[in-house]
């Protein structure tokens with residue numbers, strides 16, 4: 418083959434290769450072009466094989482020409498490769514782009530149940546006055562729930578608390594008062610007074626309606642020491658009422674009856690809605706009943722092994738559900754137990 422002819426063929430391959438390189442739209446296609454022209458069986462490689470059939474003196478020239486063509490194509494491929502890589506990177510970045518201007522996803526924040534909040538508020542207040550917080554048993558014995566609270570078998574006042582009995586001796590506690598007896602039995606009074614509160618669930622056989630529930634919550638309070646009087650109780654509950662319902666609140670004591678206290682009183686707080694003038698919350702009396710309390714009955718002290726001639730005490734039982742309902746204007750106690758998030762998230 419003439420050198421000239423060879424040159425023409427190389428030119429033709431080069432032109433075709435450059436076209437193909439330009440047309441390659443991704444790296445894979447570009448590599449196919451490389452194989453087609455420069456690979457072992459490629460078109461340019463095929464020409465190199467002809468070197469065998471040319472006279473010796475022409476061989477360097479042929480090699481030079483073929484390699485020249487090869488270099489041109491190789492350089493064009495490298496250049497195209499850089500371009501395609503940049504293009505693919507750009508596409509990848511576009512694909513993976515994050516729009517930082519999009520509004521974030523809102524997280525639903527849970528909150529503590531309104532009753533838990535009230536109970537913790539009450540706990541914090543009494544802790545600040547040096548009370549200890551103790552847990553009691555929801556499953557109690559008749560002995561602690563009633564007998565130790567000065568309610569022997571067949572005592573008519575047992576009817577005040579209609580009871581879920583498990584068997585003759587076990588029951589669901591009807592109030593948190595049994596914790597009083599358990600704590601008095603354990604306490605070493607030579608070491609100082611007993612000051613405790615005990616929050617928890619209590620149970621009574623009741624048909625559920627807007628103001629009654631077969632389960633509700635109480636916070637029991639008990640102080641036993643030397644020389645505890647009704648004045649101590651009144652001062653303590655005054656502070657409690659002001660802390661929960663506002664500094665302007667006043668309290669009044671009304672005589673009442675509980676078997677485990679003597680005297681027994683009910684505590685009213687001046688209406689926090691109308692300030693005492695009379696409204697629908699206080700049923701136009703200006704006062705709202707918030708808890709029952711009294712001085713610990715001598716029988717209760719004695720049964721728990723406390724000498725009533727040396728020690729005296731006061732006790733109170735706060736209805737936490739009632740406090741929450743009053744404080745937040747909740748008109749149906751069942752809201753507290755139905756776990757409707759639309760209700761609960763308001764607090």
Ligand code: PHE
Nearest residue numbers: 592594675709710732733734
């Ligand atoms: N245990 C009483 C009740 O549930 C409340 C109370 C407690 C009253 C302590 C006086 C003293 O009704």
